[in-house]
Amino acid sequence: MVAGLPSLNGLRAFECAARHMSFTKAAEELNVTQTAISHQISRLEDELGVQLFLRLKEGLTLSEHGQAYLPGVRAAFHELRYSTEQLLASSNNSVLTINTLVSVASKWLLPRLPSFQQAFADIDVRVSASTDLVDFRKGGIDAAIRYGRGDWKGLRADFLMSDEIFPVCSPALLNGAKALSVPADLAHHTLLQVSGVTADDWGTWLSAAGQPAQLAAGPRLTFDLAMMAVQAAIDGQGVCIGRSTYVDDDLRAGRLVAPFDLRLQDDLGFYLVTPRETAETKKIVAFRTWLLAQR
Structure with missing residues (x-):
């Protein structure tokens, strides 16, 4: 032997x-x-x-x-x-490949990336959007923005933000015969929601608002992606149960309004996730430092 x-x-x-x-x-x-x-x-x-x-x-x-x-x-x-x-x-530290959810990329990350590119002009950023958990060992991904509790085995997870959950709509829905002024007025509108892990957001919010369960059983439109539900709300197709990550920019721009004061804090959050063995490379440290400053 x-x-x-x-x-x-x-x-x-x-x-x-x-x-x-x-x-x-x-x-x-x-x-x-x-x-x-x-x-x-x-x-x-x-x-x-x-x-x-x-x-x-x-x-x-x-x-x-x-x-x-x-x-x-x-x-x-x-x-x-x-x-x-x-x-x-x-040997090619100029390329940084980031993976995240499609809606996070579209509604939160991409509008902010120009400031990173200005600060780190020597880093070529590539964004990969998917709904699957990335395999860092096979996918050629440097870092990912994930939603969860931050307890992914073998990975470093830096907390970025958590969501507030609340209804949003077009400013046009605040006026007219079916104007939104109190939560009970939602009975006269189509409720927009996203499938998957956030599918219960309407029921949770309505319960916290003291509204009857049957109100959540009214007309609905369900979308696979949060960005689609948000766009439907901007277009006046109904009231979306929004999450701050996806709607804050549109609220600031006046494309959406929050008709009610009640906001629920989500107990999960978004994390920057990197393999522990590459977490301190120059390009990832640069991205992490910049990203944490965006919170």
Whole structure:
């Protein structure tokens, strides 16, 4: 049995062949012959003193030893690839890739980014918007703005802000026969809301406002994205249950108004999230410092 580390070529051939469960496909990926793959794995088995694959008539399968060995080998190659990507990325500190929700990007981050670009003209900012939690090890993402409790394992999370929840509407809805003056007037208007984790916002706010539960069962329009619900409110299509992150700029610009004083504080919040191993790189520190000043 080998005393030190076995052949790296053999380990690479083993991981690739196990992933495809085929010597032929492993040879194609590694750009060598099938015979070379077979020889490398045979030498690895000789070094280890165990059989890693069972060569059966119906095909290739891992032996009991191979099944036990594969997870560690696969994890080691994953770490090597990730470390190499990080090393290469660190040589290009001019590119900062940020991932966040579509509505956060559109309604909050993008209007503020010009000031970051003015302060750090040497950093090329790229924004990736999605609803999925980003895999920092695979996605080429430097930092993300996430919504939650800030307890993501293995990641640094810096609190940015939490939302206040309250109705907003077009200024035009404050006048006319169906003017909004008290919460009970909402019965005469379409309620605009966003699906997903914020789908209960109307029910929560109406309950806090002392309104009957049936008021929340009236006409509604539901959107996948907060930015769409906010735009519908600006267009006068109804009253949106707003969150401060998405509506504050429109309130300041006069495109929206808050017809009632009651605001509820959300117990979740937005965080800047970064891998711990890259959290102190120059470009991320610059972005974090700037972002925290925007609160």
